[in-house]
Amino acid sequence: MAIYPLKNLVKSGATALAVMVLAACGGQETASTEEASNADRPITGEVNVYSGRHYDSDIVLFDQFTEETGIKVNYIEASGNALIERISQEAEASPADIFITADAGMLWRADQRGVFRAIENDTLESQVPPQFRHPDGKWFGVSKRARIVIFNKEMGLPEGLETYEDLADPAYRGMICVRSSSNIYNQSLLASRIAHWGDERAEAWAAGVVANFARRPQGNDTSQIEAVAAGICRLGIVNSYYTARFKGSDNPEAAAIGEKFELFFPDQEGDGAHVNISGAGVTTHAPNPENAEKLIEFLLREETQGAFASGNNEYPIVEGVEAQGPIAAYSDFRADDLSVSALGENQPAAVMIFDRVGWP
The missing domain is CATH 3.40.190.10 (Periplasmic binding protein-like II)
Structure with a gap:
């Protein structure tokens, strides 16, 4: 670097x-x-x-x-x-x-x-x-920023998907695209689950998400957005600001991708969307x-x-x-009020869980 x-x-x-x-x-x-x-x-x-x-x-x-x-x-x-x-x-x-x-x-x-x-x-x-x-x-x-779920608009949001925990449901087998566990955004997301649920439940969730991968984790959040837009996966886990780069783009190709996916903020009836x-x-x-x-x-x-x-x-x-x-159009959501200090404190445990469940 x-x-x-x-x-x-x-x-x-x-x-x-x-x-x-x-x-x-x-x-x-x-x-x-x-x-x-x-x-x-x-x-x-x-x-x-x-x-x-x-x-x-x-x-x-x-x-x-x-x-x-x-x-x-x-x-x-x-x-x-x-x-x-x-x-x-x-x-x-x-x-x-x-x-x-x-x-x-x-x-x-x-x-x-x-x-x-x-x-x-x-x-x-x-x-x-x-x-x-x-x-x-x-x-x-x-x-x-929020770490949220996006979905392919043509395929639609799967029925019953409301929370982060739902992403581990076998009903969504083969649907999820997400980047690797070495990415700190994913480490912080799992760290937040540890803070809310404890290690055992968080590990079961991570294992369930791995089982629902549409492909082996690869690329950055932009790659996940492009894959969802292309129909390679129905769902993607990404940071909110990446979506705005497509939704508000002056580039016709990027704007066309932005038309093919929509944003979903999980846990609006629970803890709220994960915020970093x-x-x-x-x-x-x-x-x-x-x-x-x-x-x-x-x-x-x-x-x-x-x-x-x-x-x-x-x-x-x-x-x-x-x-x-462009992100202003997606600013009306309930955010998790968890102290972000917990994301760092639980980072070592998150890394170990990722290793144990085989999240590449």
């Missing part, structure tokens, strides 16, 4: 893109004036972000943060595991101030490696519901911890939350902020 050098975002490619868009709309003079104003703004500090997210929309928000505060944002992008390893190896010499990653299970891995420091921040605690933050303030959710997060925390050896807290506060402001979440078709984590983009 390539890890890129720290990048100065004060004059980022995202800003350049915004200027070109304004120029195309007849706003070239305004854009040039704004660009000059930003260039003259004094830099009053910096903050270094190690991010597992890879979205231009994040860069636009980082630019906005610099414009408002004068704090220069530097960043690198890589996988969560690669960044955890890098921060751990850098130790006290690490320039990282913030680690941002997807999945509470990945946040747990980072915490186990000593990546985060505990902070007390009334603003963050007031913005992030308790179930979406570390109990000691080591990390805070910044957006959320993207999260951020201040690193243990952060050289700029105050600036780090300011940036996380900025990402959790009501006026920036919608844009931050919609960059990956996720749901805002701040209560009262509405979802934006």
Whole structure:
């Protein structure tokens, strides 16, 4: 996995893109004036972000943060595991101030490696519901997503399917497509079942799902969506934001796939749909911890939350902020209120269960 050098975002490619868009709309003079104003703004500090997210929309928000505060944002992008390893190896010499990653299970891995420091921040605690933050303030959710079921529209939703537990029913033999057990999204889903049901019942469920596979697990969530649309499987288990990439696509081929499947949120009469997060925390050896807290506060402001979440078709984590983009049409569902900390705590048990039941 390539890890890129720290990048100065004060004059980022995202800003350049915004200027070109304004120029195309007849706003070239305004854009040039704004660009000059930003260039003259004094830099009053910096903050270094190690991010597992890879979205231009994040860069636009980082630019906005610099414009408002004068704090220069530097960043690198890589996988969560690669960044955890890098921060751990850098130790006290690490320039990282913030680690941002997807999945509470990945946040747990980072915490186990000593990546985060505990902070007390009334603003963050007031913005992030308790179930979406570390109990000691080591990390805070910044957006959320659901792991749901999709179904082939022509085949329809199988009769009687209402809950995650139903996915293990022999009535659905040969219907399910899902990615491998090494994927952290599946590990977190099973970890949530362990938290709700205990190990024995969760293992029986996992074994039942394996028995209902339409094919050996392969590919990512996009692969499962394409397989359901093609009729290879009737059901798929995927993260909600992947579906929005098809439902809201301007690409005719992707949009055509989006027309062939529909979303189903399980357990609406029970615990609610399984929800996970993207999260951020201040690193243990952060050289700029105050600036780090300011940036996380900025990402959790009501006026920036919608844009931050919609960059990956996720749901805002701040209560009262509405979802934006194609995922907004699928935002009215009952979510599980389980603390996402349990997803990390039960991750080792989930991995062992996957091994025992033969989930590849």
